[in-house]
Every structure is written in structure tokens, then in C-alpha cells.
Amino acid sequence: MSDYSPKPEHKFTFGLWTVGNRGADPFGSATREHKTPAELVYLLGEVGAYGVNFHDNDLIPIDATPAEAESIKKAFRKALDDTGLVVPMATTNLFSDPVFKDGAFTSNDPQVRAYALQKTMQAMDLGVEFGAKTYVFWGGREGTETDSSKSTVTAIQRSREAMNFLCEYALHQKYDLKFALEAKPNEPRGDIYNPTTGHMLAFITSLDHPEMVGVNPEVAHEQMSGLNFMHSVAQAWEAGKLFHIDLNDQYPGRYDQDLRFGSRDLKAAFFLVKFLEDVGYSGSRHFDAHAYRTEDFNGVKDFARGCMRTYLILKEKAARFNADPEIQAILAEINAPDETLTPLFGKFSAEKAAALQAAAFDRTAIASRGLQYERLDQLTIEVLTGVR
Numbered sequence: 001m002s003d004y005s006p007k008p009e010h011k012f013t014f015g016l017w018t019v020g021n022r023g024a025d026p027f028g029s030a031t032r033e034h035k036t037p038a039e040l041v042y043l044l045g046e047v048g049a050y051g052v053n054f055h056d057n058d059l060i061p062i063d064a065t066p067a068e069a070e071s072i073k074k075a076f077r078k079a080l081d082d083t084g085l086v087v088p089m090a091t092t093n094l095f096s097d098p099v100f101k102d103g104a105f106t107s108n109d110p111q112v113r114a115y116a117l118q119k120t121m122q123a124m125d126l127g128v129e130f131g132a133k134t135y136v137f138w139g140g141r142e143g144t145e146t147d148s149s150k151s152t153v154t155a156i157q158r159s160r161e162a163m164n165f166l167c168e169y170a171l172h173q174k175y176d177l178k179f180a181l182e183a184k185p186n187e188p189r190g191d192i193y194n195p196t197t198g199h200m201l202a203f204i205t206s207l208d209h210p211e212m213v214g215v216n217p218e219v220a221h222e223q224m225s226g227l228n229f230m231h232s233v234a235q236a237w238e239a240g241k242l243f244h245i246d247l248n249d250q251y252p253g254r255y256d257q258d259l260r261f262g263s264r265d266l267k268a269a270f271f272l273v274k275f276l277e278d279v280g281y282s283g284s285r286h287f288d289a290h291a292y293r294t295e296d297f298n299g300v301k302d303f304a305r306g307c308m309r310t311y312l313i314l315k316e317k318a319a320r321f322n323a324d325p326e327i328q329a330i331l332a333e334i335n336a337p338d339e340t341l342t343p344l345f346g347k348f349s350a351e352k353a354a355a356l357q358a359a360a361f362d363r364t365a366i367a368s369r370g371l372q373y374e375r376l377d378q379l380t381i382e383v384l385t386g387v388r
Contacts, residue, residue: 004312006048012308013051013088013286016040016058018258019300021290031293032300037072038079043297045083047304052085053132053286055093056123062097073129080130088134088284089180089244090127092120095140095188105162106142106155106193117162121169128175134244134283135170136216137163138182143189155193160206167209180216180243185225187256197222197232201239214243218288219272220250220258223265230272237279245276247307248289258289260303262310270384273311274318285311321383330372330379 006012020040023031035043037059044052059076060069080087094104094116102108104116124135142159144150163179170177181204185195194200197217204213215236222229236242249259249269262269276285291303321327344352344359382388 002312002316004309004316006050006308006312008050008084010308010312011050011088011282011284012048012311013053013284014044014049014304014307015286015288016052016054018288018290019043019304020058023291023293023295025293028293032295032297035297036075038075041076041079041083041085043301044304045079045085047301048308049085049304051088051284052080053087053089053091053284054127055091056119056126057093057096059126062093077130087127087130087132089136089286090123090130090132090134091136091138092123094119095138100141102149103139103141103143103155103189105139106150106158108150113158113162117165120166124166124170124175124177125173128173128177133176133178134180134216135177136180136182136244138184138216139192139194140184140188142194143186143192145190152193156203159193159203163213164208167207167212170212171209177212178243179213181213182216182218182221182246184218184221184256187224196225196227197236201236201241204241214241216244216246217242218246219248219261219269220256220288221246223250223252223268224254224256226252229268230275233272234275237275237281242281242283244283244286245281246286246288247272247311248287260289260291260310261287261307262314263306266314266384267380269310270314270317270380273314274321277315277318278322317383320388321380324379324383324388327376327379327383330376334371 016037020035020037021032022034037054041052060072064072079085094100099112099115100107102112105113107113107116127135139159142155167179170179181194181200183194183196183200184192186192194203197215200215204210204215207213217229217232217236219229222232233242233245247261248257249261249264250257251264287304287307289303289307291300295303341359344355346352379388
């Protein structure tokens with residue numbers, strides 16, 4: 001049996017908000033006690049994680065005094081030193097406090113927009129203090145319940161202005177930071193601006209410093225609206241914008257469930273892991289999920305171990321898929337080049353256009369060719385179920 005134990009080179013990370021989730025939901029109060037950030041770091045060290053990420057107020061409560069903040073940071077840093085965990089990513093909570101009830105960067109209230117910039121700059125300072133190199137932006141309240149309330153064009157412009165300002169702040173401070181934008185279609189707002197990774201990629205091209213900004217796609221956020229997450233990740237990768245990734249699982253069409261990675265759609269998880277491993281993605285594998293409400297903290301550890309173990313199992317399955325001779329023979333056959341047509345592809349030329357215009361294609365013969373996708377998909381299932 002293979003060793004599915006996590007190692008530092010796997011770069012498995014969790015947020016303080018994930019293992020620190022207390023099991024509360026809109027219909028019930030917490031089922032687990034509060035743990036301090038330091039205690040959560042020790043928990044993650046026990047299960048073998050590589051790193052821990054945080055929102056500003058996961059670490060420092062929004063109303064903490066300076067003395068309280070220093071005490072929390074001291075304990076947190078000691079826990080990092082004791083466990084060897086690192087902080088690869090940080091972010092800002094711009095959604096929990098009532099002041100952000102109508103958004104942060106897109107709020108109609110200029111005082112809220114100014115406070116959101118102030119809070120984010122201070123949170124960036126905090127993240128950099130603990131070594132973060134990636135800074136994630138999730139606009140959880142950047143949206144509407146009624147479109148009578150604000151102009152969507154104005155909201156886009158306000159978002160752009162805020163991102164441009166914060167990029168300049170990072171440059172001014174000489175921070176070694178890249179920004180990653182995280183999309184979600186809805187919840188907690190009825191509709192959230194820039195709802196998919198594709199929307200975010202388009203938005204990034206309009207910024208003053210697009211080279212500093214990429215995306216942080218999340219499994220659940222794409223699957224909530226029925227999209228193929230791996231395709232979104234592939235688009236981000238091809239654009240050179242996959243700066244971070246959030247792994248979890250989700251039933252399409254439901255609320256944001258943040259299920260244990262691979263626990264719902266194993267085949268989708270497999271193709272995602274296969275893609276990340278095949279292209280050599282070298283960033284964190286961040287699990288943005290949480291344990292069932294039924295669990296105590298032993299169950300939280302089971303959840304965290306399960307996320308990492310499933311990823312490593314699927315990584316092994318991907319290697320088997322890539323080495324399977326029958327699968328590779330089918331892939332070679334259906335992707336075989338036609339040497340007579342190869343010179344006609346690629347960059348346009350008048351000669352290529354003329355040759356294509358003159359070419360004769362037997363549509364009936366081409367259409368009659370079976371592509372063996374049924375066989376290929378069944379072989380994938382057999383690799384996943386361990387019979388190959």
C-alpha cells in the first residue's frame with residue numbers, strides 16, 4: 001500500500017477559519033468550542049499540514065486592543081515556530097461586520113469604501129509580517145439583492161479603483177505580494193459581482209498592474225452554478241493567472257457547502273488533481289472546507305487528514321492513468337496528427353488560407369469515426385475504483 005502521508009513538498013494548507021469552524025449554521029448555534037489561532041496551528045501541525053492561512057480577524061479580533069493583538073501574535077508566532085508551519089497566504093474579512101452589509105469596495109457609502117481600504121492595508125501589513133506571499137480578495141458582500149440599489153458599471157469602476165490603489169500600496173511598501181481574486185456567484189449576497197473565474201480574468205486585464213493580479217478559483221464556488229471547475233482552473237493556468245487555489249467539494253445548485261475535498265464528486269476531483277500534477281502547479285493546495293457540524297475536534301482532525309489523503313490518493317491514480325497502456329493508446333489514436341494538414345494550422349498566411357479553401361473533406365467518413373470516449377471514461381472509472 002502506498003504512503004499517503006502529507007509531506008512539506010505537497011504544500012497542503014488550511015485556513016484558521018476552516019479547522020476553526022465551530023459548526024454553526026443559519027439554523028443552529030455552534031457545536032464546537034472556540035480555539036485560539038495558536039491552538040489551531042498546533043492542531044494542523046499534528047495532522048501534518050504544511051501551512052496555515054488567515055483573514056485578518058481570524059487572527060486578531062476586529063475590536064482587539066493593541067496589547068491584545070500583540071499577545072495573540074506572540075502566541076501565534078510561537079506556534080508556527082514550534083510546528084514548522086508557514087503562512088503562504090492571507091486575506092481580509094470584508095463581509096462579517098455589519099459595516100459591510102452593502103459591500104466594501106463597492107458600497108454606496110464613501111466612508112465604508114474608505115474604511116475597507118484602510119482595513120485591507122492593515123491586513124496586508126499583518127499578512128506580510130507573517131510571511132505571506134499571496135493575498136486573496138473575496139468580495140463576499142460585493143453585490144446586490146436588488147439592482148435598483150446601485151449601478152453595476154459604477155460598482156465595477158469602484159472595484160477597479162480599489163484594486164489599483166492596493167496594488168500601488170503594495171509597491172510603495174515594497175511588499176513581495178501577488179493578489180489573487182476569488183469568484184463566487186451568490187451567497188451571502190443575492191448576486192455577487194464578477195461571479196466566475198472567467199469574469200475575474202477579464203476584469204484583471206482592465207487593471208493598472210495586471211501582472212500583479214491573478215485568481216484563486218474555488219471548487220465549490222464554480223460548482224454552485226453548475227460549472228466544470230477544472231476547466232476554470234485550466235483557463236487560469238493557460239493565462240498565467242493561477243496564483244492560488246481553494247480545494248473542497250460541493251453539490252451543484254446548493255448553498256456553499258465547503259465539503260471535504262473529493263467527498264462528493266470523485267471523478268471531478270480526480271481530473272482536477274491530474275491537471276494540477278500534469279502541468280506542474282507549484283503553489284499551495286489550500287483546503288477551504290470544514291468538518292461536518294456533527295464532529296468534535298477529533299472529527300476536525302479526521303476531516304483535515306481526509307482532505308490531504310484524498311488528494312494524494314488521486315495523485316497516485318493520476319500517475320496510474322498516465323501510465324496505463326490501453327488508455328494512452330486510445331489517447332494517442334484520437335489525437336493522432338494528419339501530416340497532410342499539419343502545415344495548414346498555426347499562424348495565418350494567405351497560402352494556408354488558399355490551401356484550406358481548396359481542400360476536400362469527406363464529412364461522412366469523418367463523422368462515422370468512433371472516438372472511444374465511452375471506453376476511455378470506463379477505464380477512468382476502473383482506475384479510480386482500483387480494478388486496474
